[in-house]
Amino acid sequence: MFGSSETSEAPPQTSEAGPSSPSFRPTTFPDHVAVLNILLEDFKELQEGLEPAPKLINNVQSKLHRIRQFVGWMSHGNTNLGKLLFLGNMGRLRGYVST
Structure with missing residues (x-):
């Protein structure tokens, strides 16, 4: 949809990758995707x-x-997280919704 090179297949469920997994709790994103941290901080303040x-x-x-x-x-x-193109990956989105 956004011209990204990511695959559209949903990943297999693992303890590290599943959305309902208690061990999958990222708190901040790496420096090269600082835009996510800024957006989340703005959301929090709002x-x-x-x-x-x-x-x-x-x-x-x-x-x-x-x-x-x-x-x-x-x-x-x-790997290319800075442009947020990964958010347009419908396969992963469907995988998240179906878990």
């Missing part, structure tokens, strides 16, 4: 507002974890 309650902070952290988990799943095995 969601929390100026004076967030503890419950809201917890909810936002949960949302961020799910977003990182999804982006980690979509980017797994790709």
